Amino acid sequence: MRIGLLTEGGYPYVSGDAGLWCDRLVRGLEQHEFDIYALSRGERQEDEGWVSLPPQVNRVLTAPMWSAEDDGVVYGRRARRRFAEAYGELAATLAAGGVEGAESVEGVEQAPTAEADRFANALYGLAELARDEGGLVGALRSETAVRALERACRAPGARQAAREARVPDLLAVAGHLERALRPLSLDWYEDDGLGAVDLCHAASGGPAALPGLLARHFCGTPLLVTEYGVRLRTHYLAETEASPAVRTLLAAFHGRLAAETYRRAALVTPGNTHARRWQERCGADREKLRTVYPGMDASRFTEVGESAECADPDTLVWVGRIEPAKDLISLLHAFADIRKEEPKTRLRIIGTPAGSEGAAYLGHCRALAAQLFPDEADGLHAVGDNPVSFEEIGGPEVPGVADAYAAGAVTVLSSVVEGFPIGLVEAMFCARATVSTDVGAVVEVIGGTGLVVPPRNPRALAEACVSLLRDPERRERLGAAARARALELFTVEQNITAFHSIYLEIVSSTPVRRVVLDGTGEPLPFAAPAESHVPGRWTCHATRLVARGGPTWASGPAPTSLTATEGAAG
Numbered sequence: 001m002r003i004g005l006l007t008e009g010g011y012p013y014v015s016g017d018a019g020l021w022c023d024r025l026v027r028g029l030e031q032h033e034f035d036i037y038a039l040s041r042g043e044r045q046e047d048e049g050w051v052s053l054p055p056q057v058n059r060v061l062t063a064p065m066w067s068a069e070d071d072g073v074v075y076g077r078r079a080r081r082r083f084a085e086a087y088g089e090l091a092a093t094l095a096a097g098g099v100e101g102a103e104s105v106e107g108v109e110q111a112p113t114a115e116a117d118r119f120a121n122a123l124y125g126l127a128e129l130a131r132d133e134g135g136l137v138g139a140l141r142s143e144t145a146v147r148a149l150e151r152a153c154r155a156p157g158a159r160q161a162a163r164e165a166r167v168p169d170l171l172a173v174a175g176h177l178e179r180a181l182r183p184l185s186l187d188w189y190e191d192d193g194l195g196a197v198d199l200c201h202a203a204s205g206g207p208a209a210l211p212g213l214l215a216r217h218f219c220g221t222p223l224l225v226t227e228y229g230v231r232l233r234t235h236y237l238a239e240t241e242a243s244p245a246v247r248t249l250l251a252a253f254h255g256r257l258a259a260e261t262y263r264r265a266a267l268v269t270p271g272n273t274h275a276r277r278w279q280e281r282c283g284a285d286r287e288k289l290r291t292v293y294p295g296m297d298a299s300r301f302t303e304v305g306e307s308a309e310c311a312d313p314d315t316l317v318w319v320g321r322i323e324p325a326k327d328l329i330s331l332l333h334a335f336a337d338i339r340k341e342e343p344k345t346r347l348r349i350i351g352t353p354a355g356s357e358g359a360a361y362l363g364h365c366r367a368l369a370a371q372l373f374p375d376e377a378d379g380l381h382a383v384g385d386n387p388v389s390f391e392e393i394g395g396p397e398v399p400g401v402a403d404a405y406a407a408g409a410v411t412v413l414s415s416v417v418e419g420f421p422i423g424l425v426e427a428m429f430c431a432r433a434t435v436s437t438d439v440g441a442v443v444e445v446i447g448g449t450g451l452v453v454p455p456r457n458p459r460a461l462a463e464a465c466v467s468l469l470r471d472p473e474r475r476e477r478l479g480a481a482a483r484a485r486a487l488e489l490f491t492v493e494q495n496i497t498a499f500h501s502i503y504l505e506i507v508s509s510t511p512v513r514r515v516v517l518d519g520t521g522e523p524l525p526f527a528a529p530a531e532s533h534v535p536g537r538w539t540c541h542a543t544r545l546v547a548r549g550g551p552t553w554a555s556g557p558a559p560t561s562l563t564a565t566e567g568a569a570g
Contacts, residue, residue, distance in 0.1 A: 193215075224265065263283060413435070
């Protein structure tokens with residue numbers, strides 16, 4: 001089958017989110033064809049280029065989410081009226097107050113069916129206008145858009161926070177909506193684009209799923225949405241410095257978009273139960289949910305995982321990206337209590353800071369470590385040594401990730417915020433006993449093969465670590481059980497097998513029904529035989545191919561060639 005893989009800020013770019021699992025998925029499903037539709041997040045990401053692509057990738061189409069030139073489209077009076085009505089409806093659904101019977105997610109009311117339909121009609125109305133007129137960029141930046149937002153916020157029944165919006169707030173919201181709605185102006189939704197694929201697979205929610213919604217609307221292409229981190233939750237964590245009015249309106253937009261995505265998707269595959277709960281509270285139907293854990297390469301941890309004993313029994317190891325959410329401060333205070341019980345214990349913090357904020361946080365941690373643990377010396381003439389070390393992977397002592405986990409007997413995770421804990425799974429592959437905080441999907445991942453304590457509780461963290469340091473047999477039992485669990489649930493092979501089955505399930509239950517037209521524009525019966533789905537140049541008809549539900553004016557000659565860069569007709 002032919003898959004349209006939709007990404008935002010990730011694959012096929014060298015840097016970005018979800019790039020690794022997308023690459024493994026595409027390479028693992030070599031029997032299928034893939035068209036990549038990628039939204040980039042920045043000029044730097046585009047300059048870094050793409051990863052090497054396997055031969056089953058037919059073509060790659062990209063579009064920047066970080067900039068958009070004015071399309072130069074000048075609307076006539078009728079088009080201006082259509083835009084004002086559709087955008088006004090969209091704004092009204094964002095500013096509208098809570099409705100009796102609506103559920104709430106982090107303070108954002110989830111719309112009942114009527115409100116959800118109203119948002120959807122406005123969204124698809126804007127998409128149809130963009131298709132008819134050639135773009136929306138100029139209109140979304142116009143004074144008309146800002147005035148529509150203002151009217152919605154001043155209307156009776158608007159949310160209290162929305163009624164308090166001032167001109168700078170309205171401009172900020174309008175700017176965010178213009179960026180978020182840029183996919184509506186793309187030319188990806190024709191019969192030689194997403195209309196030619198059998199299935200759209202969005203690698204995340206939010207902007208990545210929006211082209212899939214439009215492909216379903218215009219062409220009837222089924223949509224699969226995978227979320228290893230819920231974009232709505234990410235928005236709540238990121239938008240902390242904006243005014244209450246801006247936060248309220250943007251949260252409403254992202255909540256409405258998430259609900260529409262879950263409602264229209266054929267299936268939704270959360271990466272863990274934590275993400276699944278968020279999706280259910282945002283309106284996802286439980287019958288559509290299939291949990292698929294991320295697939296990780298276990299081979300590079302085999303040597304460490306199967307080694308009888310290669311760890312220092314008196315060393316604790318923390319591995320990850322250094323940032324405030326990892327709460328290394330609590331870990332250092334916990335280590336002070338551990339040293340009181342086990343004076344020979346050492347702590348190795350192995351990782352790199354995440355941006356400027358991470359670098360500042362690392363400096364704070366270093367200063368705290370120097371204050372809590374003055375350099376110690378075995379004698380008068382020995383050089384002092386701090387029991388806490390800060391290291392990076394790639395150095396002479398820690399050349400690789402597996403070597404980082406091999407450096408200690410117990411791996412510690414001290415985070416206060418966590419999605420799917422990749423580092424914890426890596427420690428499990430290495431057969432390490434673990435002590436983790438109860439955040440995100442930690443309990444689901446560890447499954448009883450490690451110790452779990454409350455977050456921001458240094459005393460509980462210290463007690464758990466001491467209990468494992470004093471019991472090597474228990475460490476060995478937990479480590480062996482953790483490795484067995486990780487090999488069963490979190491490998492690349494299980495991930496690829498799960499998605500292969502899901503692809504077949506969706507295509508068999510919701511196939512794209514295409515109508516082939518002859519030279520006079522009439523439907524041509526039996527024009528798409530079964531072998532037309534097999535890769536190869538089978539026929540060369542002078543016919544037109546239209547996805548059922550798509551407009552006939554957009555149809556054109558069926559493509560007949562297959563190249564590595566431009567792709568093939570499905």
